[in-house]
Amino acid sequence: MTDLSHINPKLHLFTADQVRRLESIAIDEFEISALTLMERAGAAAFSVLNRHWPDLKRLVVVCGPGNNGGDGYVVARLAVESGIEVTLVGYSEPKSDEAREVRDQAEKAGLELQPATTEALCRGEVIVDGLLGSGLTRPPEGPVREVISLINKCGTPVLSLDIPSGLESDTGATPGRVVKADVTVTFIGFKPGLFTGRGREFCGELHLSALEVPQQAYDRVTPTARCLSDDQIAASLPHRPQDVHKGQVGRLLVVGGDIGMSGAVTMAGEAAYRVGAGLVTLATRREHAAQIGIHRPELMTRGVEDRTALGVLIDEVDAVVAGPGLGNGEWAAEMLEQLLECDLPLVIDADGLNQLVKLGGHNSAHLQRQNWILTPHPGEAGRLLDCVSGEVQNDRFASMEAILRRFGGVCVLKGSGTLVGQQEQLPLLCQRGNSGMASGGMGDVLSGVIGGLLVQGMTPLNAASAGVWLHALAADSSAEEEGEIGMVALDLMAGIRRHRNRLVGLESDLGKTE
Template sequence: MPDLDPLPHRLYRADQVRNLDDIAIRQHGIPGIELMNRAGLAAYRLLRAHWPTARRLTVLAGIGNNGGDGYVVARLARADGLSVRMLQLGDAARLRGEAAASCAAYGDAGGTLEPFQTLPPDTDLIVDALFGTGLERPVTGIWADAITAINAQQAPVLAIDLPSGLHADTGCVMGEAVHASATITFIGLKQGLFVGKGPDYRGEVLFSSLAAPAAVYAQTTPSLRRIDWRQQADSLRPRPRTAHKGDCGHVLIIGGAPGMSGAARLAGEAALRAGAGLVTIATHPDHAAWLNLSRPELMVSGVAEPGELTPLIERADVLAIGPGLGRTNWGRGLWNHVKEQHTPLVVDADALNLLAESPLSRPDWVLTPHPGEAARLLGVSIAEVEQDRPHAVAEIQRRFGGVVVLKGAGTLIRGDSQRPSSVCSEGNPGMATAGAGDVLTGLIAALRGQGLDAEAAACTGVCLHAAAGDQAARGGERGLIASDLIAALRPLANRIGEH
């Protein structure tokens, strides 16, 4: 039995993981009970490594294969001399196949089980083996009571395959869900751990392929791909020694209505720190004269009328519109002028809200909505967007074209390609702060101007943004501000400090 595998970049829906299981069993001759025993052993090794002082273990098992994994863990723990309370939910007589065999093996080894009534107050560790990937309806009754009890106690929780109550595909909470300290998942990484509420409930994610052969995965296209900065950093190649600023892209940021000049300034400075050779901000004349006082590298032009954008656009390699744009006549006029241009374009903030009012589709832009803007683009509620974020990002892309970045915990990127959507697995709650989205707009525009295609610029920009947020959060998440992200960009973009 191998140790844990590195966290894969391929993510799957529940039905796809069941198909991977079936391929391993039927085409590669690995008995189902062997896969279950491998899963239980991987989970047990993990809990011993993570919580080596835990001596009193409580395992909650359901009546499916997830419960069967729990019985393996309980049997191994007893054999290792740990005190085990095995709490069964649902009628154990309904266990079938490998789960029934696993329960019988636990009993043959001297283990006892009891129906769940309450959790023992003196447990050191809880193993959640209630529900696996098949949950499709809200958790109610005694099952909900058990999850509530798990979340109310202080002991750490190891979730088997998926925190019980979390939807495997959407990451939605099905009434109640376990808040796990760690989740160990098997065969295929479930996409619900990385979208929706998954990041809130999963804890640390660890993975075991259960030694399934590589050929098991050849017949199934992942539903999502997980991306992170370590992977995406390779998009930023060292510059030629002969490079000059004209080679590195001229970004034009358009926005900054009165009272909102900071948004355009943040986007512009982020673009500079991401390597743009030149950055111009086209902004309202009321503050154009002083917008760059503390950052003289930014060029600033006051624009009172849409036509004044024309010479600025002619000199730019990429446009970014939206930060601080507003929806007054001034902002609307700029948007109506810019949307007719053929220069590569990044669209954010109020430019997205204006797009929602008068929809159109373009193949070459990058749209960066947060859930509220996504809801307006789709004509639905924010709750509906959050209920199935992978579907929402795909639907926005289908309607509006280009590349779509659906921001939030587990930011999603969808391009018009044959590849699955991407989800960024980095970032932190400290990034929920004013201006963080403007920084992302500047990053994507700068990378687009340096030669990356729209999807690559979006994926690399999102991951650089998340990595900068994680770097900044080393000083604490609460109180992190958007400027802290900008300060972290330069060493990350140059891979300084990597070992």
């Protein structure tokens, strides 16, 4: 799925070091001066400012000592030249010659630097945050920390330059105080921290300006990750011939639903059907079999109480999802142990992941396999790695890589900015989805979607990526129709089906006439 023959700055993600490399190539080999890049950044930010606040009359610009502050000085000068009343707040002397030059130009335009007081910061209708840039690696301290607090306390809309001050650009971690932006204009390339960790909470609406850096520069720098896209997923999805029958589009087994948790396995099974699986069988506790059949009769439900009965079902399918409502008791352990003895592709989710830990997942090399997909949320990832969820969230990319080294296969690290990875492949990031997905059953649906795609012949990496994308698109569609709060897992089913068909060009023709 990873193609690095042509780097697209609108889709690929770059660390702070990689952006600095791109800047160096632009300066040294394409003779675009650092001052020109700074002027372009300020002009791009001012353009976005005008689009969002076209009637702006009073502006506050906060400039730090780095080139991020230099971009701010350019914005301030352009604003005052256009007739906007500007309060220029400078924190510390500019470090680079270019930043000093644009600071001097701002002063020649009639601007005077003001101290960072509450009165000065809250004077405008919008605050431009040029305090700290993408090189932050520690919590903001001292006066900078206090300036961030004052900006947030003003309650004024904020436009951040490159990245909200205090947010780590590579990880999305927030080691200290962070500016809460309404709009962020980032430069040269998107940074991972804008999309994952806590980035989406602090960035607001994102804009990218490549500053006219030539494509040849991007093609020489390997990015750190790639965002998923419709085109990428559509190219990987299997198309369905008109003469196909159910046996040709995959047979999935979903194992789970311990006592009192039949809903999880049912939702996973229905989700597999919604993406096109041909036959879905549920292996669950005997008490649930008849009940599930009433709710969703298309699902073939088998009461399974021991590993021998499960083994019979394994022989009849193409892949297995294990974990939705599986529980943490002896039955769950027995089911997973039986599954680990088979060679089928597996999707391990929820309680299935907890059972891996009980089976010695921290240090057992025998649990490594390449044809499974592990789908942990941060808490489950922490248990797999023997750490707390906060450590996972502090560097989600590193945590996913650690899971892949330990367990092999494909990892889907769920959360804001879900990551999909496989060793020796460029990590993939899902920039879609919303806070409404923070409700019970969402992970069960995702596991069913991935399993349903897996049995249709997709590779584990492609099935995981497409599943994450369809799941997120469906959640966004539901949010657009009825809002994020109150969304439940079953609300996604119609959207999953609709987007699956849309991406392969099979939308319904009913009602269309020539």
